[in-house]
Amino acid sequence: MLNELAIIDFEIIWKKINxxxxxxxxxxxxxxxxxxxxxxxxxxxxxxxxxxxxxxxIGKAETEKAWRNFKRKGFKTNRNIPAMMISVAAAVxxxxxxxxxxLPFKRSNSSHIASHEGEQIHPGSNKATLILDDGSVYDLxxxxxxxxxxxxxxxxxxxxxxxxxxxxxxxxxxxxNTLSIPRGGEFFLQLADGTKVWLNSETILxxxxxxxxxERRVELTGEAFFExxxxxxxxxxxxxxxxxxxxxxxxxxxxxxxxxxxxxxTLVKGRVEVVANNKPQQKQILVPNEQSTxxxxxxxxxxxxxxxxxxxxxxxxxxxxxxxxxxxxMKILSKWYNVEVAFDRDExxxxxxxxxxxxxxxxxxxxxxxxxxxxxxxxxENNKITIR
Amino acid sequence: MQVEDKILFSEIKNxxxxxxxxxxxxxxxxxxxxxxxxxxxxxxxxxIVQNLFIHFWEDAERINLDLSLKAYFFKAVKNRxxxxxxxxxxxxxxxxxYVEALLNQExxxxxQDPELIAQINAAIAQLPEQMVRIxxxxxxxxxxxxxxxxxxxxxxxxxxxxxxxxxxxLRKILVKNTDLKFFF
Numbered sequence: 001m002l003n004e005l006a007i008i009d010f011e012i013i014w015k016k017i018n019x020x021x022x023x024x025x026x027x028x029x030x031x032x033x034x035x036x037x038x039x040x041x042x043x044x045x046x047x048x049x050x051x052x053x054x055x056x057x058i059g060k061a062e063t064e065k066a067w068r069n070f071k072r073k074g075f076k077t078n079r080n081i082p083a084m085m086i087s088v089a090a091a092v093x094x095x096x097x098x099x100x101x102x103l104p105f106k107r108s109n110s111s112h113i114a115s116h117e118g119e120q121i122h123p124g125s126n127k128a129t130l131i132l133d134d135g136s137v138y139d140l141x142x143x144x145x146x147x148x149x150x151x152x153x154x155x156x157x158x159x160x161x162x163x164x165x166x167x168x169x170x171x172x173x174x175x176x177n178t179l180s181i182p183r184g185g186e187f188f189l190q191l192a193d194g195t196k197v198w199l200n201s202e203t204i205l206x207x208x209x210x211x212x213x214x215e216r217r218v219e220l221t222g223e224a225f226f227e228x229x230x231x232x233x234x235x236x237x238x239x240x241x242x243x244x245x246x247x248x249x250x251x252x253x254x255x256x257x258x259x260x261x262x263x264x265x266t267l268v269k270g271r272v273e274v275v276a277n278n279k280p281q282q283k284q285i286l287v288p289n290e291q292s293t294x295x296x297x298x299x300x301x302x303x304x305x306x307x308x309x310x311x312x313x314x315x316x317x318x319x320x321x322x323x324x325x326x327x328x329x330m331k332i333l334s335k336w337y338n339v340e341v342a343f344d345r346d347e348x349x350x351x352x353x354x355x356x357x358x359x360x361x362x363x364x365x366x367x368x369x370x371x372x373x374x375x376x377x378x379x380x381e382n383n384k385i386t387i388r
Numbered sequence: 389m390q391v392e393d394k395i396l397f398s399e400i401k402n403x404x405x406x407x408x409x410x411x412x413x414x415x416x417x418x419x420x421x422x423x424x425x426x427x428x429x430x431x432x433x434x435x436i437v438q439n440l441f442i443h444f445w446e447d448a449e450r451i452n453l454d455l456s457l458k459a460y461f462f463k464a465v466k467n468r469x470x471x472x473x474x475x476x477x478x479x480x481x482x483x484x485x486y487v488e489a490l491l492n493q494e495x496x497x498x499x500q501d502p503e504l505i506a507q508i509n510a511a512i513a514q515l516p517e518q519m520v521r522i523x524x525x526x527x528x529x530x531x532x533x534x535x536x537x538x539x540x541x542x543x544x545x546x547x548x549x550x551x552x553x554x555x556x557x558l559r560k561i562l563v564k565n566t567d568l569k570f571f572f
Contacts, residue, residue, distance in 0.1 A: 006477060007477045007478070007479060008478060008479070008480070009478075009479045009480070009481045010396070010473075010478055010479065010480045010481075010484050010485050011481070011482050011484060013478070014484050032477060035477065036476070038476055039476055039477070039535065039556065042428070042476055042478070045428035045429055046428055048428070049428045057417055057421040057424075058416065058417040058420050058421070058430075058434075059417070060417075062417075063412075063413055063416050064413065065416050066416060066434065066438075067409060067413060067416070070412070070438055070441070071409075081400075112485050309431065316431070356435060
């Protein structure tokens with residue numbers, strides 16, 4: 001069962017920043033850090049804040065935009081319907097989980113999840129398999145360091161980050177590496193041109209270890225967030241089966257899972273052009289906060305305005321749901337927690353939820369929060385979740 | 389509580405969306421900035437403030453507003469930030485983060501807690517003289533950077549640098565001296 005929680009006083013973080021920790025406090029801090037990746041993230045943010053001063057605040061335009069978004073999805077104006085609760089039609093119950101605040105610190109028993117004693121399902125972690133051009137295979141996990149040389153390039157892994165550097169040989173033929181992320185994994189990759197890629201669970205990326213002088217082209221199956229190093233002379237392409245995305249220098253997310261009939265491309269910054277490979281006349285240019293959807297069979301592309309944060313939150317360690325069906329939500333969660341999901345009744349699949357959840361929580365904790373809405377109940381047994 | 393606040397709050401209870409909007413527009417940026425001094429993350433801070441506004445609308449009838457609206461908002465955001473910290477297993481026993489949140493708030497006329505003001509005053513007294521003047525103008529009188537620059541006939545950047553240095557010093561003094569136990 002749960003061990004006693006390590007609670008620290010902020011003073012320890014303060015002292016860490018000012019390099020004045022005693023040995024005992026150092027131990028206390030590291031115990032706290034070990035409890036959850038979110039703790040490390042908080043510490044990093046605190047250090048950055050105190051070193052560089054506060055970040056710019058929110059201006060007038062951003063405030064007005066925040067208001068519009070907030071009004072659209074945040075609350076209901078009809079006083080007779082208790083908002084945040086179940087709407088009239090039970091099938092489409094829109095529920096906002098104010099998760100950060102709903103759950104009291106002491107874990108209550110009121111939302112008990114039936115599971116076998118002590119059974120915990122842990123979130124995903126940094127893991128990947130690297131396949132070199134010559135076919136040799138390396139297992140990259142959080143604990144291992146790796147340094148390889150291939151075709152004049154240096155390949156370095158620190159267990160959660162893979163980095164390419166070096167001039168490369170003058171070979172005409174490009175050498176390719178493939179990085180494969182299993183269910184329950186994520187990984188960060190920096191390509192030879194400095195482009196950064198965050199890879200989500202069940203994702204495969206194939207890329208040259210050095211790019212040619214005329215174009216940069218990678219192939220993606222699954223989901224990844226790209227921060228493309230700007231180089232207007234050498235365009236960057238992401239191929240994902242039925243579509244290709246042409247980029248100059250930008251940040252965007254592509255979700256192209258095999259089992260999903262659509263490919264979604266969401267732009268955070270810059271500009272990209274999305275082209276249907278079967279119907280090249282079908283293309284869309286995206287500006288920030290736009291998302292294109294391509295129908296893999298028909299090849300039609302459409303685009304719409306979205307809040308891009310929701311689609312890239314996974315990279316920041318969060319799951320953000322905005323009225324998605326439980327079926328969609330469980331698909332996403334099952335990839336990260338590597339579990340199987342079964343629904344007792346089909347209508348449960350259509351219950352809709354809204355919420356912002358921590359990606360690194362134990363799965364039971366996360367389900368508890370969903371269960372608190374009293375819409376569904378979960379049963380966990382041997383990595384299989386049954387929804388009643 | 390001021391009369392204006394009473395009127396505004398009763399309008400909220402009457403479901404006056406216009407009043408709600410203007411309160412949101414008016415307080416949102418300062419409250420997010422304040423929360424950032426606790427959370428150090430923009431998205432999280434925005435979530436916290438938005439959730440408060442949801443609660444403020446939904447549960448208006450049940451909210452007992454004995455403070456000014458401003459004091460209510462700041463206190464509520466503070467409590468929500470403390471809850472956030474509790475979830476990641478942090479206590480702010482010495483109110484280091486509270487001080488940070490107040491300092492992070494650029495407006496200068498933030499909700500001020502008398503006990504904290506006394507502590508800040510004591511800490512300010514320990515700063516070098518010209519810093520004292522600038523800090524007082526900024527944090528106790530709520531003057532803008534431009535105004536302070538004019539008063540002292542120096543550039544805005546000089547004031548900014550001075551303030552930054554003063555803040556760092558202040559934090560150190562406050563943290564060393566404070567065992568503040570504010571309202572909860």
